[in-house]
Amino acid sequence: MTQSYRFPPGFHWGAATSAYQIEGSPLADGAGPSIWERFAHTPGMMANGDTGDIACDHYHRYKDDVQLMRALGLQGYRFSIAWSRVLPEGTGRINQKGVDFYSRLVDELLENGIEPNATLFHWDLPAALDDRGGWLNRDIAHWFAEYANVMYKALDGRVKRWSTLNEPWVVTDGGYLHGALAPGHRSKYEAPIAAHNLMRASGAGIQAYRAVGKHEIGVVFNIEPKYPASNSPEDIAATRRAHAYMNEQFADPALLGSYPPELKEIFGPAWPDFPEDDFKLTQQKVDFVGLNYYTRAVVKHDPNAYPLKAVPVKQPNTTYTETGWEVYEQGFTDMFTWFKQRYGDIPLYVTENGSAFYDAPVAEGDVVQDPLRTSYLRKHLKAMHHAIEQGVNLKGYYAWSLLDNLEWSLGFAKRFGLYHVDFATQKRTPKATAKFYAQVIETNGAVL
């Protein structure tokens, strides 16, 4: 009997983006600068000198982009809100024109039968708050709750699914430890403090929602399953450290109210003794958790690797994407199994999954042929279906990304979109993967 890949009735199919990567006009209509506005305009920080000044011009083209979503039959759209568009100084004065943009976007989605899924923070911290210490200042938990309340008041009721943070691991590893992302710090003393305050802020945002919210709120983590390069005790220990550092460092304080012991082992004296009371804030009941999956890592011990003493090992005879990530769909299934075993049967959404491959330009009206991206999507949707068959409480899937966009410091060259964007003309062109995904949605997976 052939395997059926039909998903449960009501499984939710969507696509995702983030504000700084697609909107453009970062300072329009009274918006304040974010740390990404500053970082992108710092020479040497961005590939090809690319910035989010225009990006996909979604700030002006959002109605047309909602029609692109409708053309795919999307049931949901995950977007993020630019904090400094609505609170130019991060706290205090509200920029109503900024709030109004998101209100218009939400209404446009609802009028087209698409469920809005709003992320409050997708890396673009207001620069004014970074000037006050940003994620290193414990007061940011209150600043974030203030911002969250402004948006709950403006959009709740129309927005039925909220996320506090997108991928706090990337913010701390990229922004505070290695410096490849905004705000570009390089300190193993700052990274744990920023990580902890991110989870305190997420907890404060969830607490604020419980006071006024009518629907659902959760938090989004990137998970990259780790596999030892050998059975040597050193490699197994290195894998354990790498797993705790990326996959447990943020979910544990949110869902267990503690940190894995490996973090003290990794950071040594740079790991603070956080007040026990803090975990009463970081640990809040969530309605769902969003998991972003792209790839796995095979890990070996390396005494010179800072600070993990662990490095990834490139795998032979397999496919890697343009961002250097191995195509490994078994890791998708493994991730769900691990998460349920460690944290219990929490409702889950895949809030990001996708791949960057080179896309050849096409003639007017054609479809961009992107077989590698379609293969990646097909393999991962099948792997996701296996997880559901194994009893994982998976409610929906958001493809990354609706549009080719600004891949942070990697610029516009790394293309994840279901739609190709010609950034010189802003023309959107569907890729073959978009057509395939539309069939998946129409058949609820039966076409896989």
Ligand SMILES: OC[C@@H]1[C@@H](O)[C@H](O)[C@@H](O)c2nc(CNc3ccccc3)cn21
């Ligand atoms: O890189 C693709 C996307 C990115 O465009 C999204 O804004 C972000 O949410 C996102 N997270 C990951 C997975 N995590 C990750 C791991 C290492 C470096 C950067 C991101 C991939 N992506």
